[in-house]
Structure formats: C-alpha cells, structure tokens
Amino acid sequence: MLKSVKIENFRGFKSFELQQLGRINLLVGKNNSGKTSLLEAIQLLCSRTNLEPLGEIMINRGEYIWNDNLRGERELNICHLFHDHEFQVDGTFSISGISDGQSPTRGDSVRGACALHSALLQADRILFIY
Numbered sequence: 001m002l003k004s005v006k007i008e009n010f011r012g013f014k015s016f017e018l019q020q021l022g023r024i025n026l027l028v029g030k031n032n033s034g035k036t037s038l039l040e041a042i043q044l045l046c047s048r049t050n051l052e053p054l055g056e057i058m059i060n061r062g063e064y065i066w067n068d069n070l071r072g073e074r075e076l077n078i079c080h081l082f083h084d085h086e087f088q089v090d091g092t093f094s095i096s097g098i099s100d101g102q103s104p105t106r107g108d109s110v111r112g113a114c115a116l117h118s119a120l121l122q123a124d125r126i127l128f129i130y
Contacts, residue, residue: 002042002097009083010093011037045095054081 004019027035047053064074
C-alpha cells in the first residue's frame with residue numbers, strides 16, 4: 001500500500017506530493033484539476049518497467065492520430081505526458097512513492113521516471129508509436 005506519492009513534470013503537475021495515504025482515499029476536485037492524472041501516475045508507478053499501461057492510458061484519452069504511412073498504426077503524441085504539454089529534448093517526468101513494505105513492490109520506496117531523448121524527435125512532432 002502506498003503511503004505517499006510524488007509527481008514531477010507529469011501532465012498538469014509541475015510538482016505535487018500527496019502524503020499520509022490510507023487504505024481508502026477520496027479524491028475531490030473540479031473538472032480538469034488532476035484527479036485522473038493522479039490515478040494514472042499511480043498506475044504507471046505500480047506498472048514499473050511495463051510501458052503497456054502508458055499506451056493504453058493515452059489511447060483511452062484519445063491522444064493519438066492515425067498514420068497511413070505506418071500501415072494504419074496509431075502515433076501517440078507524448079507531449080501530453082509532460083507538464084503544460086511542453087516537451088524538451090532530454091525532458092523527464094518523475095513519479096515516486098513510499099509503500100508500507102507490505103505491498104507487491106516489496107520495498108520501502110518505488111520510483112519511476114521517463115527520460116525521452118532526441119532520438120524520438122521526428123520533424124516537428126514528438127511521437128511514441130504504439
């Protein structure tokens with residue numbers, strides 16, 4: 001069970017920390033205030049090195065375009081993952097948390113980060129092909 005979560009440069013969060021999490025937590029806020037982004041961050045943190053949930057999240061949000069040049073595959077625009085949709089070469093976002101040691105992560109802390117490098121640049125668009 002997570003006791004705290006910290007998010008940096010992910011979606012609407014420049015820097016955000018939520019502490020003293022319990023077994024049941026209630027998220028309340030106006031539309032577009034980050035409730036879903038917080039849950040997505042926790043999902044990504046728990047998925048560890050598996051990037052499949054990242055693609056699923058972006059597809060569910062409609063953050064893709066169809067590319068006929070790639071045999072009808074979807075291109076995910078990764079700009080949506082970064083704070084204010086601003087991506088810079090070698091930009092990163094970070095999601096970390098502290099668990100109670102009884103979770104499947106079997107540790108006191110878990111951390112995930114994504115560093116996207118210039119090799120992902122394609123013309124004037126930044127794409128993650130899924």
